Amino acid sequence: MRRxxxxxxxxxxxxxxxxKSPLGYLDSAxxxxxxxxxxxxxxxxxxxxxxxxVGGLLLGALWRPRxxxxxxxxxxxxxxxxxxxxxxxxxxxxxxxxxAAVWTLVAVRNVTRxxxxxxxxxxxxxxxxxEVHYRSEQPSRQxxxxxxxxxxxxxxxxxxxxxxDVIHSFWVPKLAGKTDAIPGxxxxxxxxxxxxxxxxxxxxxxxxxQHANMAFFVRAVxxxxxxxxWSTQLADARADIHAAGAAVFLAxxxxxxxxxxxxxxxxxxxxxxxxxxRSTIGAGELDNTMHNLAAWITDPQAIKPATLMPNxxxxxxxxxAVTTFLEDLK
Ligand code: CUA
Numbered sequence: 001m002r003r004x005x006x007x008x009x010x011x012x013x014x015x016x017x018x019x020k021s022p023l024g025y026l027d028s029a030x031x032x033x034x035x036x037x038x039x040x041x042x043x044x045x046x047x048x049x050x051x052x053x054v055g056g057l058l059l060g061a062l063w064r065p066r067x068x069x070x071x072x073x074x075x076x077x078x079x080x081x082x083x084x085x086x087x088x089x090x091x092x093x094x095x096x097x098x099x100a101a102v103w104t105l106v107a108v109r110n111v112t113r114x115x116x117x118x119x120x121x122x123x124x125x126x127x128x129x130x131e132v133h134y135r136s137e138q139p140s141r142q143x144x145x146x147x148x149x150x151x152x153x154x155x156x157x158x159x160x161x162x163x164x165d166v167i168h169s170f171w172v173p174k175l176a177g178k179t180d181a182i183p184g185x186x187x188x189x190x191x192x193x194x195x196x197x198x199x200x201x202x203x204x205x206x207x208x209x210q211h212a213n214m215a216f217f218v219r220a221v222x223x224x225x226x227x228x229x230w231s232t233q234l235a236d237a238r239a240d241i242h243a244a245g246a247a248v249f250l251a252x253x254x255x256x257x258x259x260x261x262x263x264x265x266x267x268x269x270x271x272x273x274x275x276x277x278r279s280t281i282g283a284g285e286l287d288n289t290m291h292n293l294a295a296w297i298t299d300p301q302a303i304k305p306a307t308l309m310p311n312x313x314x315x316x317x318x319x320x321a322v323t324t325f326l327e328d329l330k
Contacts, residue, residue, distance in 0.1 A: 236261025245325025
């Protein structure tokens, strides 16, 4: 028994470690994710039991002493015992597969069932970043951000998914399953977080050279904090504080990037209003620090090859000015 317990214990440790990793779906934090994690554990348990039983029977058969057959003796071809074992094995397999299939279908129905959402946001996949738009009845309270967004804890969030170019897939493993973002198709994902935290998301459909660097982060906060965050997002940038950096931004960056409060409305690249409050640069590519941002602005193609951002050809002093300006957009 001890020989079996050791590998199982090690397996448990490995699975526990996976669950705690940022993309570990077994450590679920929302209703849809709980359903998927339970199904995952259930199918794993069934598979382990089947593997142990089949392995045990195989070993038993290998070690079983064979009846000696006398030379010249006739072996009966119509012995029903082997047939009975085959029927028994097929029967057990069928029942287990049926249970797995029904459980899977019920789980899929539960996680895709339409439900009244407390918040609706629009998420668009781009090569290789995520555009996030918050709707409001009042146009002045709408805003757009990128790659990092906030949701209120305990509220079902409907994510309307679209793609600006190729097929991407939206996945926050701890909150819900995967949903594709397909050009020309309106898809819906539903996410809900039970507890505050930062949940990492990842594009999970191969979408080109930087598919792996298409991460995003969902921060779940108490509803009051969510309203405060929303109000913060509506604030305009103070261009007067870093006039030199703002001037470089308007001259060199504003054709592609928007910053709220400036005459900068580019929609090709991510909206950079409140960029300084984000934790990463380039959809999870680099930590958001002054040093990394300066390196990114100097040569984005070296850091994220094939990104649509061209090298902007700035002097070192222009890079420093625009870096300071962007990092101060909290
Ligand atoms: Cu977008 Cu992979």
